[in-house]
Amino acid sequence: MSKLINCDLWSDNNGVHINAHAGGIIEFKGVYYWYGEDKTEGWEGRLAYHGVHCYKSTNMVRWEDEGIVLKCVEDKESPISKGKRIERPKVLYNDMTEKFVMWFHSTDEGHTIAKSGCAVSDSPLGPFEFVGAKWPNAGVWPLNMFDENKRPARLIESKNYSELKFLDSENKDITKYNLLGRDFERGQMARDMQLFKDDDGTAYHIYASEHNSTLHIAKLTDDYLDHSDEYVRVFPNRWMEAPAMFKRNGKYYLLMSGCTSWDPNAARAAVGESPFGPWIELSNPCKGKNKFNGHDEQTTFGCQSTYVFYIDKEDRYIAMFDEWHPENFIDSRYVWLDIEFDEIVGYRIPWKDSIRL
Numbered sequence: 001m002s003k004l005i006n007c008d009l010w011s012d013n014n015g016v017h018i019n020a021h022a023g024g025i026i027e028f029k030g031v032y033y034w035y036g037e038d039k040t041e042g043w044e045g046r047l048a049y050h051g052v053h054c055y056k057s058t059n060m061v062r063w064e065d066e067g068i069v070l071k072c073v074e075d076k077e078s079p080i081s082k083g084k085r086i087e088r089p090k091v092l093y094n095d096m097t098e099k100f101v102m103w104f105h106s107t108d109e110g111h112t113i114a115k116s117g118c119a120v121s122d123s124p125l126g127p128f129e130f131v132g133a134k135w136p137n138a139g140v141w142p143l144n145m146f147d148e149n150k151r152p153a154r155l156i157e158s159k160n161y162s163e164l165k166f167l168d169s170e171n172k173d174i175t176k177y178n179l180l181g182r183d184f185e186r187g188q189m190a191r192d193m194q195l196f197k198d199d200d201g202t203a204y205h206i207y208a209s210e211h212n213s214t215l216h217i218a219k220l221t222d223d224y225l226d227h228s229d230e231y232v233r234v235f236p237n238r239w240m241e242a243p244a245m246f247k248r249n250g251k252y253y254l255l256m257s258g259c260t261s262w263d264p265n266a267a268r269a270a271v272g273e274s275p276f277g278p279w280i281e282l283s284n285p286c287k288g289k290n291k292f293n294g295h296d297e298q299t300t301f302g303c304q305s306t307y308v309f310y311i312d313k314e315d316r317y318i319a320m321f322d323e324w325h326p327e328n329f330i331d332s333r334y335v336w337l338d339i340e341f342d343e344i345v346g347y348r349i350p351w352k353d354s355i356r357l
Contacts, residue, residue, distance in 0.1 A: 002061040003356045006335040007292040007323055012055060012065045020053045021322050021332050022242075024090045024195070024307035025060075026124070032057045033124045035091050035102070038068060045329030047109055048072055048086040052102065054125060060357045069126030070102060070119050079106045079117055079133040086117065088242075088306065090195040091124070092203055094224050100124050101224040103205060105193050106133035111168065114189035116207065118225060131225060135187025136205070136218055140229045142180075143276065166211045169259045170239040179210040180233070188216060192241035194307070196275065199247070204275045208241040209233075212259045215240050217275055232276045240268050245275065246308040246317060253347060254279065255305045255319060262326040264299040271346050288351030290335075293323070301351055303335045317341075319349050 004010060010018045023036025038053040039045045052070040055063040070089070072082045080086060087105040094101055099120050106117030116136055119128035166174050168191070183189060193207035203220040205227065215238075218231035242257040252272040258265040269282040286297035295302030303321035310317055321335040336355045340348045 003354045005354045007333045010334055012063050014065055018063055020055055022088045022306045025309045026091055028093055028124050032060050035089050039329040041328055041330050047083050049082050052089045066125050070128040080130055084108055088193050092195050092197050092224055095201055097223050102128050103195055105191055114191050116190040136190050136227045137231055138187035142231050142233045144232045168212045174211055174213050175237050194243045194245055196245040206243045206245055212241055213237050213239055234279050242305045244305050244308045257304045262324045264302050266298050267300045282346040285347050285349045287348055290351055
């Protein structure tokens with residue numbers, strides 16, 4: 001058994017710090033694949049200059065660098081051109097098509113586009129072929145829609161504010177406007193995101209929408225390459241991002257953060273009866289203090305959630321976090337913590353200096 005020290009430099013087989021931030025892990029035929037954002041130095045390192053990085057491992061401690069599996073292109077008009085933003089990439093294997101499907105937050109340097117990008121590959125190691133980027137669910141109302149948002153007067157009002165520059169962090173101004181109605185025809189905004197594959201193979205796309213004010217959970221088509229026109233709004237005007245969905249004993253859980261840009265905040269948690277809910281918000285699941293940076297549960301140990309992966313043979317759930325270093329993004333670190341389940345509080349994530357695997 002080996003261990004990884006949280007907030008330390010995690011080296012790959014070449015002795016280089018692993019460069020797969022805001023990512024996720026899948027297991028396929030006994031091999032684990034870790035996909036994430038490839039960061040570069042300095043503040044500009046938040047932008048994509050190479051693409052999506054992939055590493056593989058058989059024990060989740062020793063990781064082999066498999067390079068860039070979705071590459072940036074030179075065409076400045078492309079959503080995956082160098083200098084754009086390819087954020088929070090996640091991959092699922094589709095048993096029906098035998099394809100590996102990647103979704104990611106696709107936007108520009110100024111963070112104004114808020115689309116979802118999709119790519120597909122025959123192999124977990126790529127290369128992934130870019131399918132396109134879109135605003136999800138154009139012309140579709142959510143399943144838990146309120147009739148108030150459909151009133152003609154409200155729709156006309158919302159379109160009059162289509163050019164306003166709303167803040168993407170918590171503020172009261174957004175609650176005055178019908179952003180769902182504003183974006184109804186073109187499709188909804190999609191920022192920080194996650195993918196979740198249920199036991200029956202159905203896949204869901206979870207993303208922060210409506211200028212980050214409200215979470216959307218959308219069912220994907222059977223091939224995972226598009227949205228099925230079925231989605232719900234979750235926690236309206238609650239301001240949650242960095243979502244991670246997982247399932248245990250028939251219950252569905254969410255791990256999220258608040259919206260404070262690169263600054264850490266208190267983690268959010270929720271439990272639901274299905275991916276479409278109803279969802280009940282739980283208390284902050286984090287407990288303890290990170291001795292390496294001095295942060296405690298009020299700032300999620302100085303980190304932000306990105307994914308929860310399940311080790312089936314151990315019935316073990318591990319929450320993945322990023323410790324962001326905005327002054328030099330390539331130096332951002334990783335924190336992995338075991339999740340403990342409790343019938344009263346839902347689940348806890350206690351701080352540990354290291355994780356044994």
